[in-house]
Amino acid sequence: MAAGAVAFARPAFVVRVAPAALPATAPGAAGARRRVLRPASAPLVLVPLFAFGLYAVYGDPGAMRSDAAGASMFGGDAGQAAPPLREDLLRHLERMPRDGRGWVLLARMEFGADRFVQAAAAYDQAVAIDPKVAGDPAVWCEYADALAMAQDGTLAGKPRTLVMRALALNPAFPAALEMAGGAAFEAHDYPLAARYWRELLAQLPAQARARIELEAAIARADGLASR
Secondary structure (H helix, E strand, C coil): CHHHHHHHHCCCEEECCCHHHCCCCCCCCCCCCCEEECCCCCCCCCHHHHHHHHHHHHCCHHHCCCHHHHHHHHCCCCCCCHHHHHHHHHHHHHHCCCCHHHHHHHHHHHHHCCCHHHHHHHHHHHHHHCHHHHCCHHHHHHHHHHHHHHCCCCCCCHHHHHHHHHHHHCCCCHHHHHHHHHHHHHCCCHHHHHHHHHHHHCCCCCCCCHHHHHHHHHHHHHHHHCC
């Protein structure tokens, strides 16, 4: 069940290094709105949560019929597998509105369909009603990401506050460090951005592809800080 939950619902860690933080020659400096980072040190903190949550919604492991369902929800044609699953989940939440895990799963479905306002609202509901969910820094990072995407990709304002909540729960949490650095860079606090990103860099394996972009972003922040 846990393995199925990973394929179905585990979010990618988001590398929100703004293109402005990277030299023009850095890999990926132009283009992508979001970049993916999966540090080897990042814990699978949400696997038990979503394994339990899916079982609560559907009642038996047979609900996890294939990895393809998760792939279509988050990376493929959302018009196939996602709508019936979402409808089932909405019915479940009508019956059990205090199921925080169910609200997080709904938030992930909404995010996967680019419904960022609805995703943020579902995350807000989840952390408000479930202390266990509210104690998970990954959920706060996902909430911040959804809210940021709803406001044109910027972490300024409430998204940054949510990232700080994640860091308060776990000061070494990779996604929170990355997003905190991105928020600081947006606010032109370049020394702080570089500090957060260096803390993240120390956690990345030596051969991790993400190190190249992160090192470039740190160099950019250092250069701007010295002006």
